[in-house]
Amino acid sequence: MNRFSGKISKIEVNGSLSLVTVAASERITIKTIIIETPETAAYLKIGNTIQVLFKETEVVLGLNQKQAISLQNRINGTIIQIEKGALLSKVVIDTEIGSLVSVVSTEAIKELNLEENQEVIAMIKLNEIMLSE
Amino acid sequence: MIKLNVSKSLDSVEGKINLRLNLQIEKGQFVTIYGESGAGKTSTLRMLAGLLQPDDGEVYVDNEVWFNKQNNIDRAPQKRKVAYVFQDYALFPHLTVKGNLEFAQTTKDTAYLEELILKMELGELINRKPATLSGGQKQRVALARALAQKPEILLLDEPLAALDIKIRLKLQEYLRQIHQEYNLTTILISHDLGEIIKLSDRVFVLEKGQIIKSGSPTEVFVDQQISGKFKFTGEVTKIEKQEVVYIVTVLIDQNVVKVIAQETEINNLKIGDKVMVASKAFNPLIYKIDE
Amino acid sequence: MDWAPIILTFKLALVTTVILLLLSIPLSYWLSISKSRFKPVIETLVSMPLVLPPTVLGFYFLLAFSPGNSFGVWLNEWLGLKLVFSFTGLVLASVIYSLPFMVHPIQSGLESLSTTLSEAAYVMGKTKSQTLFQVLLPNIKPSILTGIVLAFAHTVGEFGVVLMIGGNIPGQTKVASIAIYDEVEAMNYGAANFYSIVLLVITFSILLTVYLVNGGYLKRFWK
Numbered sequence: 001m002n003r004f005s006g007k008i009s010k011i012e013v014n015g016s017l018s019l020v021t022v023a024a025s026e027r028i029t030i031k032t033i034i035i036e037t038p039e040t041a042a043y044l045k046i047g048n049t050i051q052v053l054f055k056e057t058e059v060v061l062g063l064n065q066k067q068a069i070s071l072q073n074r075i076n077g078t079i080i081q082i083e084k085g086a087l088l089s090k091v092v093i094d095t096e097i098g099s100l101v102s103v104v105s106t107e108a109i110k111e112l113n114l115e116e117n118q119e120v121i122a123m124i125k126l127n128e129i130m131l132s133e
Numbered sequence: 134m135i136k137l138n139v140s141k142s143l144d145s146v147e148g149k150i151n152l153r154l155n156l157q158i159e160k161g162q163f164v165t166i167y168g169e170s171g172a173g174k175t176s177t178l179r180m181l182a183g184l185l186q187p188d189d190g191e192v193y194v195d196n197e198v199w200f201n202k203q204n205n206i207d208r209a210p211q212k213r214k215v216a217y218v219f220q221d222y223a224l225f226p227h228l229t230v231k232g233n234l235e236f237a238q239t240t241k242d243t244a245y246l247e248e249l250i251l252k253m254e255l256g257e258l259i260n261r262k263p264a265t266l267s268g269g270q271k272q273r274v275a276l277a278r279a280l281a282q283k284p285e286i287l288l289l290d291e292p293l294a295a296l297d298i299k300i301r302l303k304l305q306e307y308l309r310q311i312h313q314e315y316n317l318t319t320i321l322i323s324h325d326l327g328e329i330i331k332l333s334d335r336v337f338v339l340e341k342g343q344i345i346k347s348g349s350p351t352e353v354f355v356d357q358q359i360s361g362k363f364k365f366t367g368e369v370t371k372i373e374k375q376e377v378v379y380i381v382t383v384l385i386d387q388n389v390v391k392v393i394a395q396e397t398e399i400n401n402l403k404i405g406d407k408v409m410v411a412s413k414a415f416n417p418l419i420y421k422i423d424e
Numbered sequence: 425m426d427w428a429p430i431i432l433t434f435k436l437a438l439v440t441t442v443i444l445l446l447l448s449i450p451l452s453y454w455l456s457i458s459k460s461r462f463k464p465v466i467e468t469l470v471s472m473p474l475v476l477p478p479t480v481l482g483f484y485f486l487l488a489f490s491p492g493n494s495f496g497v498w499l500n501e502w503l504g505l506k507l508v509f510s511f512t513g514l515v516l517a518s519v520i521y522s523l524p525f526m527v528h529p530i531q532s533g534l535e536s537l538s539t540t541l542s543e544a545a546y547v548m549g550k551t552k553s554q555t556l557f558q559v560l561l562p563n564i565k566p567s568i569l570t571g572i573v574l575a576f577a578h579t580v581g582e583f584g585v586v587l588m589i590g591g592n593i594p595g596q597t598k599v600a601s602i603a604i605y606d607e608v609e610a611m612n613y614g615a616a617n618f619y620s621i622v623l624l625v626i627t628f629s630i631l632l633t634v635y636l637v638n639g640g641y642l643k644r645f646w647k
Contacts, residue, residue, distance in 0.1 A: 001398055034360045035414050041360065053359070056395055057378075085376025090395075101395060103378060127415035131360040184543050210546040217547045223540035227562040236558070237548045282548055 001053055003132075004097050006030065008048045013037050018044060020131065022052050024097045030073050032129035043133050051132040058128040059102035061091065062121045063112060071123040075100060079118045082109065093122055134160055135286070135318065139180055139190030139200070143342070147171050152342040158335070160195070163312050163319045165329045165350070168339030174322045175220075177339070178288045181320070182217050183210035194286070215286040216279035220294070222271045224263035230274050231259040237281040246281060253277040253307065269300035273307070280311060287312070289321040293328065302386055305331060326354060326407050327366050327386065351409075361411035365390075369406045372399055383410055426615075428595050429603035430622055436511070436599060437579040440518040441526075444575045445568075447519070448526040453556055455527070456534035471528075473521045482588025485517050489589070509591040514599075517585045525574040533567025534560055566638050573634045577627050 009029065010021035018037050022030045030052050038044040060071060077095035089106045091114065092099055100122050114120065135158040142151050152173040158164050166174045179185035181192065183199070186207060192200035199208045216237075225233050234246055250256055253273045263271060272292055279287060289308070293301045309332055312319045323329050329336055330350040338346040338353060346353050354366075367385035374380075379394045381402070392410055394402075402408070455467060473481060489507035490496045499505045507513030537560060545555040561568065583601040590597030592606060600619045607616035 001395065032360075033415070035362050036360055055393070057393060083377050088376045088378060090377035103393075103395075127413055130411065130413060182543075182547055184546070210543070211549045211551065213547070215547060217544065219540040219544060221538060221540055223538065223544040225541065225544075225559055225563070227559075227565075236545075239549050 001055060002059065002100055004030070004052045004100075005049060006052060006097075008044070008046055008050055011038060011044055011046060016040070019126075020044065022050060022131075024052065028075055028095075028097055030075075030124070030129060031126055032131060033126050034131060043131070053130040053132055054124050054128050056090070056101045056103040058124055059100065059104075060123040060125075061102055061104055061108075061112070061114070062123055063119075064121075069123065071125060073124045073126065073129070075122045075124075077120060077122060079114060079116050079120055082114065082116060084109065091120075093120060095122070134158070134193075134195060135181070136191075136193040137177075137181065139187035139192060141173075141176060141180065141185070141187045141189075143173060143176055150342040152176055154190075154342075154344060156337055156344060156347070158318060158320065160318055161316060162334045163309075163321070163332055165321045165323050165333040165336045166339055167323060167329060167336055167353075172339040173342045174339055175290055178217070178290055178320065178322065181213075181286070182215050182288055183208060183213050184217075213286075214284055215288055216282045216284035217288045218272075218275045218279050218290065218292045220290045220292075222263075222275040224266075224271060224274055224278070226263055229260050229262055230255060230266075233263070233274060233278050234281045237278045239282070245283075249277045249280055252311075269296050269304065272296060272300075272304060276304070276307065276311070280315065283315075285318065287317045287319045289319065291322045291324070294324065298387060301325075301328070308332060326350075330354065330366050355409050359409075359411050360413075362414035363412040363417055365410050366407060367410060369402060369404050369408055372402065372404065381408075383408060385410065426603075429598050429600045429619065432595065432598065433580055433600040433623075436514055436518060437576045439515050440522060440579045441572055441576045443515065443519050444522060444526040445572060448523070448530055448571065449556075449561070452527050452530035452534055453560070455531050471524050474524050478521065478582060478584030479588055481521060482517065482585040485513070485585070485589045489513060508589060509593060509597060511596050514586060514590045514597055517589050518579045518582060521582055521585050522575045522578045525578045526571040529567045529571040529574065530564065533564030537563055569637055570634055573630050577630045580623065580627060580630075 004024045006022040006024035008020060009023040012019040016035055016037060018034055020032050020034060022032070024030055032052065036044060043050060062069070075095050075097070077093035077100060079091055080094045080099070081092040083090040084106055087106055088103055089109050091102045091104060091109070093102065102122055137157075138155045140151065140153045142149060150171070150173060154173075154177060166177060168174055176185055180187050180200075187200060187202065189202045190200070191198065191202065198204070198206050199213060200206060225236060228236060234249065235241075238246070250259060253276060255273060255277060258266065258270060258274070263274065266274065276292070293304050296304065305328055308319070308321075311317065312332075321333065333350055336347060336350050336353045337344050365385045367383040367390070369381060370384050370389070371382035372379060379396065379399050381392045381394050381399060383390050383392060390410065451470070455463060486508060487493065488495055489499065491500060491506075491508070496508070499507060505512060507516060541559055541563070542555050545559045550558065581601065583605070586597065586599055586602060587605070590599070590602070592598050592602055598606070600623055604616045604619045604623075607613070607619070
């Protein structure tokens, strides 16, 4: 599980859904959609420090910043380690907010020619991110 | 609303303990008392039922005094409008199932008894004596008998502990239903985390006669609050490494599920540990099952 | 043959047993739940007849009830009771003499029941006496039966107490055991044998019944 700490910078509520923006650093913000509102969850407060959690298997890797993709959560970093399995591989990326792990198919690593010291963009879907106190 | 503020010194197996309780229970809540044996859980229920006299303090229920040491008030158990399901069920051996239910009624209400018999699926058992029933059946009868009293407060002393998992799950379902349907304030003693999380609104953790923690089950038992809505508690039955990930097998109720995890997550995890499995509500697919 | 002593014996045993039953239920109940400091004293008193020679008991009854002392006179004048050498006196002595045989089985029966049975009944709004009669006693039927039979049989078999306090008045206090003694004294072995055989057969049947019932053979008929 990838875990980063940040401060809630924005909460947009509609019905029982909230779109929460968490600033993990000055430049990196992570957005998540959750079925909670500030009324149902006390931790939903602007400025509150919160943990952002997401699974390694939900992290998509990309090479080009300009790609037209719907994923808004994008974190730049450098690959520091690749551990290859027959089907799956684990990629450790050094980012501004700390190490981030992605598990992708080994085939994808080959296709993208991913290797250590390479710059990549880690992307996570809005709905894959959980918040925790 | 139940307000219990009492003290009692008890002789337990592990020596003397001083039970010192101060707790409030809202009307209609499902509350669990959790703690090791000898912590004073049963004594708490017994003091509420009037079967055990506190050394000091007071008990108020809906602003009526049930116990007050200073004013020497101690309402008899007969007048407390509670129902108590004992650990050993305490079914009357000389009466049939039906006889047991009828005995519990202060005013005869055949229609209500019929309803209970139907709801608790006792139809085939009504003419049997308790000695001929299985544990799960006895428990259903004990529960039905408690409800036959039309209580306002239902006290359950580890009612499901001795039963196997399948029957336990079914009875948990009964408990949840009857709690809601009959608008009861239910106080349960339980050791089973899954059961507690499933059933209770609030948990009191009792240790050596003191309440050391209270709150919602997740507040009490899960160190972190997590926003994921697809949450279950279960027990780790297997951890295996596959390539760069680990597959953790978790038994949730009767279902075996598998979760992919990284080394950092399984570091302090071992077989038999209780875990919470969480995911976002966005992930699961839903299918209707044709019956 | 004179059946009067036999009939008197069973009349005495019957009256004694009925009185004992009425007396022992509350007494046993109290003993089974009491935490009083006096409980051991009461228990000892109840059990005394088990170990005391019956003649000791009879002797003190005789002294106490004798018209020669003030208690005996008081009984006679105020209550109209003449307890020495009378059937009433015999009943009183037998009740005390057979008390443990009724109290012990009922008490241990009550003590063997889980306390949660009573507590369950209390929570259901039942009073203590409702609980006793509707929950506790129905669940110790074999113990009650044992008590009844033992008390009855023991009364049939008593001799020393009866001899001391009852004397030997035909139709009043001359029970079978006394009659046997009497006949032997008079060298009427035939008559003694008759009474003996009747007592032997009856007490054997009674005791056999108890063992059969409590052994479970008769349980289904009893329930």
